[in-house]
Amino acid sequence: MSVFRAIYTSQPFGYDEAILSSILMQARKANARDDITGALICRADIYLQWLEGPEDKVRDAIRRISRDDRHLDVQLLVAEPAEARVFGDWAMLHDPAKTWIWSQAEIADGALDRATPEEITGFFLHLAEASDAEPSGT
């Protein structure tokens, strides 16, 4: 079965632990229903999310997510067919982006605008590898 992958970034609006857990709970429930898997890199200043699955389901999810008022300025960075899933074991892996993504100062300075789709994809591949080594890290 062919897989479609999309990556977007957005700016959290009202970010705290309670909001994040409710987003993750909602995401995991809907994604299990829709055969979507992926990862959400999240921090007070940035969301970066990878969604993969059937193209129609991924596009529907992105449409719903774009309307969500818990974040702003949703920008689609990657939308393309893929050979296989990268996060097949996770309805939505969650990563708090502590060390390997840009610093808050770099984000504020426009690091995201300068990043290429390959660089962004690379972040997630790195995360998938790290998570394979530590499956309890979901």
Ligand SMILES: Cc1cc2nc3c(=O)[nH]c(=O)nc-3n(C[C@H](O)[C@H](O)[C@H](O)COP(=O)(O)O)c2cc1C
């Ligand atoms: C940062 C963020 C990530 C989200 N991730 C997903 C997701 O992976 N899948 C999903 O179905 N909904 C996700 N949501 C929630 C959707 O925006 C939406 O609330 C949910 O799909 C329910 O939509 P509905 O009330 O129109 O059915 C996310 C929301 C935010 C703010």
